Every structure is written in structure tokens, then in C-alpha cells.
Amino acid sequence: MGLDFKGRVAIVTGAGGGLGRQHALALAKRGAKVVVNDLGGDVHGVGGSVSAAQKVVDEIRAAGGEAIANGASVTDFEAVQGMVKQAMDTWGRVDVLVNNAGILRDKSFAKMELADFRLVLDVHLMGAVHCCKAVWPVMTQQKYGRIVMTTSSTGLYGNFGQANYGAAKLALVGLMQTLAIEGQKHNIHVNALAPTAATRMTQDLFPPDMLEAFGPEAVVPAMLVLAAENAPTRTVLCAGAGAFESANITLTKGVYLGIGDDIDEQLAARLDEVRDRTGETVPGSGAEQGANELRLARQR
Structure with a gap:
């Protein structure tokens, strides 16, 4: 049957395709009303059209669910506030935020333009900050909220050619850690998902025979668990090809050496x-x- 999201309102960013689309469809299937947000640009963040989001909304409605489309860029705080207002005006609450929007500007650090570094940080990190900031007063007032950040194995463990992406993705874990602490008294749970999935952003990284196993739908159960009523908080779940792990930032016992010249x-x-x-x-x-x-x- 799956987890129950009846009566819940969810915002999914970057939901016009790939992982975000799967997230939106799965939430809707389980009873959530969904704001399908997508700028409609390419994987590098160029261009924009609400048609990708509208297509997913049409899919959800055709299956008997409720959804609305939104074309805000997560880099634009005013537009993001407008998106949250749209959800509030339509359904009167926001229970779940899945920060999924992202772009790639891959290059080795030596060859990377600073503008490409900044833009990736802007979309992944500031995009999530904008969305969290816009829903925070709503969730605080409701005394209920579930926020899912999308981190990455690149942020957790590094990957050649992705210094910008990795820096942004680990920053989201840092954001999660503090928001989870601050949100606890308001029943706002904040978690992070580290997906391994073949989408238009990543499909070139997978061997052809494994493309199917690493379909984005295999990651969705982890998102649903992190967004559900009985979700944990401050948890990083890794997911791919039907397998699930948890990642942690640990502290060794350490050694006392004192203070001195040597x-x-x-x-x-x-x-x-x-x-x-x-x-x-x-x-x-x-x-x-x-x-x-x-x-x-x-x-x-």
C-alpha cells in the first residue's frame, strides 16, 4: 500500500523530469496535493518553460490526484515566496518540501570558471535556503513540517570534476543539521537524501547495462520515508538500484596532547x-x- 500522505500538501522543486517527477508522482499517488515546481531549463540551468511542470501536473490529475504547476526559479526568493503563497492560497497549508532542483556545470577545478562555481552553489544551496525560508513560518505555525534536502555522494565523498556540485551538496547537509535542531520544537523534521540515479543529469555516468537498475524510481522510497509523518530527523539516507544506506559525519574518540612548542x-x-x-x-x-x-x- 505504501506510506499515507492523505491531506498533506507537498512542494517538490525541479519536478518537471527525472527524480523530481518521480517524487511528485509518488507523493500524489499516496494522497498528497502537490506543487510541481520546475523552471524548465536544461541540465546546465539554461532556458525556462513551465510546460515540463504542467505535463507532470496533467499526469497526476489524469491519475485522479491534485496538483498545480509552478515555474519559479529557486534562485529567486520572491518567486519562491510566490510559490509558497500559491500553495497556501490553493490548499491552506504546506507539509512537505522536497528540495530537488539542481543543475550541473562539471569541469576540473583547474578549468572551472568561477561563475559556474557560483551558479551551482546558487541553485543547489541558496535554492534550498530560499525554499526552506519561505515555508519555515508556515510549518512553524502549523507545528508540522517535513523537509528533504537532496545531497549527493559527491558532496559526502567527492567526485572528479564536481568541486562546485560537491561543495553545494555537502553544504546542504550542514543546513540540515542546524535546521533539524531548530525545527525540533515545532515538529519540523529535516533530512537529506543522497540519490544514485540515472536521470538526464547523470545518465552518461552509468554503464548501459545498469541504466535500468539505477532508474530514479528506485530512490523514491527513501524520499517518502524521510518526508512521512513518522520520518526521522537529521538522517542522511543514500539510495540507488534498490539498495539503501545511511551516511554519518562521525567523531573519533581523540587524543589529549596538551599545549606546547612540540x-x-x-x-x-x-x-x-x-x-x-x-x-x-x-x-x-x-x-x-x-x-x-x-x-x-x-x-x-
Whole structure:
């Protein structure tokens, strides 16, 4: 049957094709009313037309669901505010935000134009910031919200030719960490999805015989779990080809070395010990790193 989204209103950005389209269709199928947002540009962020979003809306309506199209660029905060107003005017609430919109401007760092670096940050990171900022007062007032960021294995682990994309994608995890802490008292859960999927943005990266296995629909269950009523919060779920993992930023137990002129030498000599992952933890907040350092200092 699947998870229930009846009565929920969802905004999915970049939902005119690929992963976003699958997200929108799956949410609608499970009862959500969906704002299908898409600028309608190409994978590099060039051009724009609401027809891609409208096509998905037509698909949802044909299947008996409710949806409206929106052509806002996530880089334009006023347009994003207009999109949230459109959802509020139509259905009176916004429960789910899936930040999926993105572009690629791949090149090795040596050859990359700074404008291409900035634009990728603008779409992925600031695009998500704009959308979160626009829905935050609504979700706070409702005392309910589910926000899904789209991160990437490139952000988590790196990938040649994608310095701009990787920087933006890991920044979204940082955004998730703090928004999850700040949203907790308002019942706003914030998570991140790291998809491995063959879409028009990524299809050239996959061996032809694996294209089908890595279809975008295989990633959707992870999004649904992260957007559902009983969703976790501050979770990074990786998904691809029907497999699911969780990624974490961990902290090793560490070593106390003190303060002095030769600490650099001591640290160099004991670096393996500092990096030893035995007993590593996932801190509940940034303050816990400081607390661990204080504990080590007290134990000396």
C-alpha cells in the first residue's frame, strides 16, 4: 500500500523530469496535493518553460490526484515566496518540501570558471535556503513540517570534476543539521537524501547495462520515508538500484596532547591514533565536539 500522505500538501522543486517527477508522482499517488515546481531549463540551468511542470501536473490529475504547476526559479526568493503563497492560497497549508532542483556545470577545478562555481552553489544551496525560508513560518505555525534536502555522494565523498556540485551538496547537509535542531520544537523534521540515479543529469555516468537498475524510481522510497509523518530527523539516507544506506559525519574518540612548542611533532607522530575510528560517535550537535575535547583535557 505504501506510506499515507492523505491531506498533506507537498512542494517538490525541479519536478518537471527525472527524480523530481518521480517524487511528485509518488507523493500524489499516496494522497498528497502537490506543487510541481520546475523552471524548465536544461541540465546546465539554461532556458525556462513551465510546460515540463504542467505535463507532470496533467499526469497526476489524469491519475485522479491534485496538483498545480509552478515555474519559479529557486534562485529567486520572491518567486519562491510566490510559490509558497500559491500553495497556501490553493490548499491552506504546506507539509512537505522536497528540495530537488539542481543543475550541473562539471569541469576540473583547474578549468572551472568561477561563475559556474557560483551558479551551482546558487541553485543547489541558496535554492534550498530560499525554499526552506519561505515555508519555515508556515510549518512553524502549523507545528508540522517535513523537509528533504537532496545531497549527493559527491558532496559526502567527492567526485572528479564536481568541486562546485560537491561543495553545494555537502553544504546542504550542514543546513540540515542546524535546521533539524531548530525545527525540533515545532515538529519540523529535516533530512537529506543522497540519490544514485540515472536521470538526464547523470545518465552518461552509468554503464548501459545498469541504466535500468539505477532508474530514479528506485530512490523514491527513501524520499517518502524521510518526508512521512513518522520520518526521522537529521538522517542522511543514500539510495540507488534498490539498495539503501545511511551516511554519518562521525567523531573519533581523540587524543589529549596538551599545549606546547612540540605539540605539532607529537600530533604528527600520533595522527593514526587520533584518526583511529574505534568507538567513534555521531555527535548530537556541534557543541558535543567541544564537550569531548573538554572531557579529554580533564582526563589528562
